[in-house]
Amino acid sequence: MLKSTEEKPNLRRYFAAIVALLLFVNPAFACDLLNPASITSIKDTKLLKFKLPISHKLLSNQSLNSPHIATIKNFVTSYDINLDPFLLLTNQRNLYISRFGPDSVVAFDKIIQKKIGVISDIRCLEANLLHHHLSLMDTPNDLTEFQAFILIKDNHMRIFMLSGKEDSTPDFRFIEPKLKKAQLAGYEMFGHLHNHFFYPENPTEDIGGTLIPSGTISEHGDLKFYKELMDKYSLKQAWITNGFSTAVYKASELEKLRTTN
Numbered sequence: 001m002l003k004s005t006e007e008k009p010n011l012r013r014y015f016a017a018i019v020a021l022l023l024f025v026n027p028a029f030a031c032d033l034l035n036p037a038s039i040t041s042i043k044d045t046k047l048l049k050f051k052l053p054i055s056h057k058l059l060s061n062q063s064l065n066s067p068h069i070a071t072i073k074n075f076v077t078s079y080d081i082n083l084d085p086f087l088l089l090t091n092q093r094n095l096y097i098s099r100f101g102p103d104s105v106v107a108f109d110k111i112i113q114k115k116i117g118v119i120s121d122i123r124c125l126e127a128n129l130l131h132h133h134l135s136l137m138d139t140p141n142d143l144t145e146f147q148a149f150i151l152i153k154d155n156h157m158r159i160f161m162l163s164g165k166e167d168s169t170p171d172f173r174f175i176e177p178k179l180k181k182a183q184l185a186g187y188e189m190f191g192h193l194h195n196h197f198f199y200p201e202n203p204t205e206d207i208g209g210t211l212i213p214s215g216t217i218s219e220h221g222d223l224k225f226y227k228e229l230m231d232k233y234s235l236k237q238a239w240i241t242n243g244f245s246t247a248v249y250k251a252s253e254l255e256k257l258r259t260t261n
């Protein structure tokens with residue numbers, strides 16, 4: 001028979017192991033699939049609306065179990081592409097400098113040197129939105145983009161996401177009245193997310209998937225759009241994901257990228 005003094009440490013270890021196991025397998029600690037409150041169509045563009053409470057899990061690096069993102073990963077890695085976001089940026093930088101000269105890579109260098117932006121593993125929220133975008137495509141490997149406006153007020157989050165079948169973000173003009181209405185109701189535009197897809201067979205050899213906003217050479221594309229969102233909606237952060245990593249740029253950093261050259 002064990003003495004009580006010997007039994008207690010064993011019991012403590014036993015219960016600690018049980019708690020650790022429960023924490024590990026407890027779905028409350030995983031990245032759950034979020035379901036849109038509604039999906040509507042405008043021509044070829046789908047509008048997905050989400051309403052959810054703000055949760056720290058959404059911006060954690062917990063991975064979502066998504067068969068669509070897994071398909072992209074298999075597709076990209078079948079081309080022997082290294083998914084390290086800084087290596088992708090460096091390779092694209094080297095293409096740019098040979099084609100457009102040294103002025104074209106100033107913004108690249110600031111991001112690669114981690115002076116601007118934060119790049120980390122894709123987070124639960126981005127993975128969810130990309131998952132829904134890919135689920136609406138004919139095949140997950142289509143060269144398509146989505147964009148999402150992430151609005152917050154108190155404990156609530158509202159997301160307007162546009163999923164299109166073009167290789168650029170779907171036009172957002174028709175949802176501007178909804179964004180303005182939410183703004184008047186006290187929601188602030190915390191984030192804007194869009195994806196940069198991989199294009200392994202691009203004849204120009206630029207395989208994409210880089211987490212740098214477009215428009216860093218002359219003002220156009222992403223940076224021009226972010227400026228509009230900052231002016232109209234006081235956009236706080238811009239997020240770009242490629243399905244594996246996400247870059248986060250604060251508004252002040254977007255300004256620096258815009259005025260880099």
Ligand SMILES: [Zn+2]
Pocket residue numbers: 194195196213214222
């Ligand atoms: Zn972009």
